[in-house]
Amino acid sequence: AQKITQTQPGMFVQEKEAVTLDCTYDTSDPSYGLFWYKQPSSGEMIFLIYQGSYDQQNATEGRYSLNFQKARKSANLVISASQLGDSAMYFCAMREVGGGADGLTFGKGTHLIIQP
Amino acid sequence: GAGVSQSPSNKVTEKGKDVELRCDPISGHTALYWYRQSLGQGLEFLIYFQGNSAPDKSGLPSDRFSAERTGGSVSTLTIQRTQQEDSAVYLCASSLRRTAGYETQYFGPGTRLLVL
Numbered sequence: 061a062q063k064i065t066q067t068q069p070g071m072f073v074q075e076k077e078a079v080t081l082d083c084t085y086d087t088s089d090p091s092y093g094l095f096w097y098k099q100p101s102s103g104e105m106i107f108l109i110y111q112g113s114y115d116q117q118n119a120t121e122g123r124y125s126l127n128f129q130k131a132r133k134s135a136n137l138v139i140s141a142s143q144l145g146d147s148a149m150y151f152c153a154m155r156e157v158g159g160g161a162d163g164l165t166f167g168k169g170t171h172l173i174i175q176p
Numbered sequence: 177g178a179g180v181s182q183s184p185s186n187k188v189t190e191k192g193k194d195v196e197l198r199c200d201p202i203s204g205h206t207a208l209y210w211y212r213q214s215l216g217q218g219l220e221f222l223i224y225f226q227g228n229s230a231p232d233k234s235g236l237p238s239d240r241f242s243a244e245r246t247g248g249s250v251s252t253l254t255i256q257r258t259q260q261e262d263s264a265v266y267l268c269a270s271s272l273r274r275t276a277g278y279e280t281q282y283f284g285p286g287t288r289l290l291v292l
Binding site for chain 2: 093095097102103104105106107110112151153155157162163164165166167168169
């Protein structure tokens with residue numbers, strides 16, 4: 061079973077609109093971290109935002125915020141006031157503290173295209 | 177400060193040849209990770225180093241793949257007798273330490289490997 065599910069293979073959004081990228085995850089470990097990365101066409105993975113499973117508040121970093129709904133195992137990324145430079149692949153990832161591999165488990169990504 | 181660097185940025189090789197991919201992590205980062213990104217498989221974790229030791233090799237796809245890390249810094253991923261299915265982007269990441277489990281991993285630009 062997939063541990064990270066991103067259900068939107070591609071999205072088109074008008075510039076300056078807010079956009080929500082969906083991510084659901086599956087784990088039985090009570091301790092885990094959730095991460096979002098951006099990968100522009102240049103290929104480099106850029107860290108955007110992190111949410112820990114015990115964090116009480118949703119994480120925010122500038123225009124990025126994470127809508128964390130623990131009971132639903134959902135960690136959606138919200139980008140406010142989208143810009144043309146936001147066009148990229150976006151990956152949701154998880155690391156379980158208690159077990160499993162030490163690396164991150166990634167979703168298949170969402171290709172976001174911002175239109176002028 | 178300098179980020180994670182990888183070399184070469186691109187590598188074209190013939191089937192059956194050996195290749196070495198190099199990763200130089202962020203200075204002071206003790207944890208180092210290798211991932212592979214391909215169209216068919218998405219992003220896959222390969223191996224993790226803490227210092228010079230590799231406690232988790234669970235993601236290495238076959239015994240043709242090996243990795244080492246010397247001096248707690250630079251790491252080399254070696255693929256012996258390359259096959260066409262090894263064609264992918266190989267990404268390296270590092271984090272400050274692994275003990276907390278929530279460490280953010282910072283990625284390098286990757287090495288694009290093409291096996292003809």
